[in-house]
Amino acid sequence: MSEQVKYLLKKELTSEKSKKSIYSYYPFGMPMPNRTYSLSSSKYRFGFNGKENDLEVDGQQDYGFRIYDSRLARFKSVDPLTNKFPMLTPYQFASNTPIQAIDLDGLEAFIVHGTQQKKSGIQLSDAVIKELKRIGGNTQHNSDFRWNSPLYNDEAMRKVSARELAKHVIEQRSIMMSKGLISEKEPITLVGYSHGGNVAIQAVEYIKKELPNVNVNLITISTPAYNETKEVELAPGPGINSVKEITRHNENPADKGIENHTHIYHHFDMIQGVAGGDQYYKNEKTENHGIYREEMPMSNRIEAHTTIYKKEEFVKTLKGIPTMENGN
DSSP states (O other): OOHHHHHHHHHHSSSSTOOSSSEEEEETSOOEEEEEEESSSSOOOOOOGGGGTTEEEEEEESSSEEEEETTEEEEOOOOGGGGGGSSSSSTTTTTGGGHHTOOOOOOOEEEEOOOTTTTTTOOHHHHOOOOOOHHTOOSSSEEEOOOOSSSSOHHHHHHHHHHHHHHHHHHHHHHHHHTTOOOOOOEEEEEEEEHHHHHHHHHHHHHHHOTTTSSSSEEEOOBBOOOEEEEEEOOOOOOOOOOOHHHHHEOOOGGGGEEEEEEEETTTTTHHHHHTTTSSSSSSSSSEEETTTTTTTOSSSSHHHHSGGGHHHHHHHHHHOOOOOOOO
């Protein structure tokens, strides 16, 4: 190494916004010899792909449910989902394509379109997607899912679609886990527009049934908010008086096991009311973010529903919403 390079490296490391360590890796994550620099005598806990290093075994990392050895470019145990992916060796890492797959960390947001958008999906700008991923704490997004969304759809129809959405999410997650890109504890974020948000709310129950230890976040946009509750009197049993039980609408997110819920709507929107819902949610879990006409001008009440995510002001609104806190 030349003296000039040493000087520039030292200057960079000791600058006001200094890097405490620098590592160079081979494609599968093994550290390059003599290409590691650190200002501290202690070893940094995290390394390649942001995973925790085994400080006692060089090149070994904890990926949550399996241990990866970057010297071998292999996991040290069989993939628990190997029967679903017979084309891949059960010990492979990133499908043996680390260059194209290494930057994916699997924090994936699943975007669900609204009514009458089955063919096209919801067309979100790059700026909107960027902010939605930031809010959910995600780096990737998936908008492939399509549900049966005619103009007149009801709770029962959306329930069928919710099962399909849950299946889609779990399958996509399994693929990423099989490639070693995520651990089993990575959170999931569902982003639903209009009645797509109601589909997402119902899907949470099915996702949590299969993945009970995974945090599921929810972002709804212009979704009809069904807040109603019913008091049901249960029949008494032997020696037991009658009991009154509070039941909620099946698309009320209050008791669905959702980790974080952010709801965004326009105050001038009339479609939510036409669909029999409220504009915002009335529970302690949901953070409501209403937009006024002074902030985002709308010419009529239908436009306030159908074009909210197309407006430049929408990105500004999203930027003011904090990133969700994920416990895992």
